[in-house]
Amino acid sequence: MAQAQGTGKGAAGDGSATGLHGLVGQALGRLGRWGGLVFLLAGLALSGWGAYEGSYLAGWAGTHGTLTVQRCEVGYPNNASRSSRKNRRPVRCEGVFVADGGKGRDAGAAVRVRRRYGAGTELSVQRAGGEYVQSGLDRAWRYFAASFGGWVLTGLGLFCLATGYAPFGRSRVSYDDAWEAAGRGRTRVVVLGMIGVGSVGGVLSFLVSYLV
DSSP states (O other): OHHHHHHHHHHHHHHHHHHHHHHHHHHHHHHHHHHHHHHHHHHHHHHHHHHHHHHHHTTSSSEEEEEEEEEEEEOSOTTOOHHHHHHSOOEEEEEEEEEGGGOOEEEEEEEEESSOOOTTOEEEEEEETTEEEEOOHHHHHHHHHHHHHHHHHHHHHHHHHHHOOOSSSOOSSOHHHHHHHHTTSSHHHHHHHHHHHHHHHHHHHHHHTTTO
């Protein structure tokens, strides 16, 4: 009798452990899909933002024209770090904007730049709505590189969302099982295409930014 009671307790313990393991597995599976959704949304946002900013800087969107500087003012705070001063565009130049072909004029235009310009300097700028940005292909291609980088995140997010694989921490689904499951449909082809195009496009765009 004592032996039978011991066996029953062991079976109950095994059942509890199995149930707990199942709950943990389900939670980790949901974590992988939620992580995939985060990667997917972040990739789409990065891709859209990079393409939007790059199109204006390249002159493919908005209204191109010339801003004749009247005065420039430095805008970074005195307690800004050296790296922050280097990477930000702290100078605000105000002047008169004239669109190409004389199709528009704005006497109160202002643009953020990296250094101060003297009065009378003509800057090539792009009007994006009510704002102005200093156009330049080198900066445009860097934004395009970021846009392609978003493709990589989107592909990774799609893979995790479709398979439940979590690339961080402990994953309920192993990478081999997730890769096999992705190959049963079109998921693997789409993921490889997005990551491949994003990686190659991002590297090439970044290199081109130093050549133009």
